[in-house]
Amino acid sequence: MNIVRQSPSVLVFDSGIGGLTVYNEIYNKVPNAHYIYAFDNELFPYGDKSAEFLINRVNSVIETITKFYTIDLAVIACNTASTVCLPSLRSKFSFPIIGVVPAIKPASLLTKNKCIGLLATKATIERTYTTNLIQQFAANCSVQLLGLSELALIAENKLQGITVDMQQLKELMQPWLELQTVPDTxxxxxTHYPFIKKELQMIFSQATFIDSGYAIATRVYNLLNDKYDLKQKTSDASENIVLSTNYNQSVEKLIKKLSNYNLNKYQLIKA
Known part of the structure; x- marks a missing residue:
């Protein structure tokens, strides 16, 4: 039986805990909704998975969630999944689904030297969707692409209390450091990368960093505001829940920190 709530129920989904950066922005904008943060840590990371695999997997996980919870809006807080899964998800589910895509358009408006750096997973870098974004919004800029599978894991480790190895991070950024014109934006x-923005800023001290979190939160607010009185408090943060597809030591550590994110319950799901 579905759990029905008076306030809108928002699902935020990612392969790992990077989507918490997007969830935080949404929660700050819409604190009175009910939230479900779900992450597919059983198959983390998504950056090395094929498009066909991701479409089947993400559809399967979200379908499983809808068997237990009523969802009024979903956010795919994963750039890799968003670039391939949105059409299939929107054709399958009736609730609005928002994806997270690289913030190329705002970056093109911010850059001074017309050199933009896109830091993403290899899968996101290689998607036609990303190429089209660049051609549409940054054709007059030099866009340097750096696809790295290691950064999401570095970000997850940081949240587990493991200090970022700055030498390793600098080595990963070396292709940009050797450019004649270094990206200024x-x-x-x-969605994992904002967790290590502080460390990245130490390497690129003159650069402006940008992500999609605020824009996604604004989009969520606008969609929900058409149907709900978002000023009315009909949900309590104690009802917000985290779901994961695997239970391990990392999840155990995360559970102890859930209240920091206004998430107070945990449940294991199997998809």
């Missing part, structure tokens, strides 16, 4: 094209 860097797009964080994976």
């Amino acid at each position: 860097i797009v964080l094209g994976c």
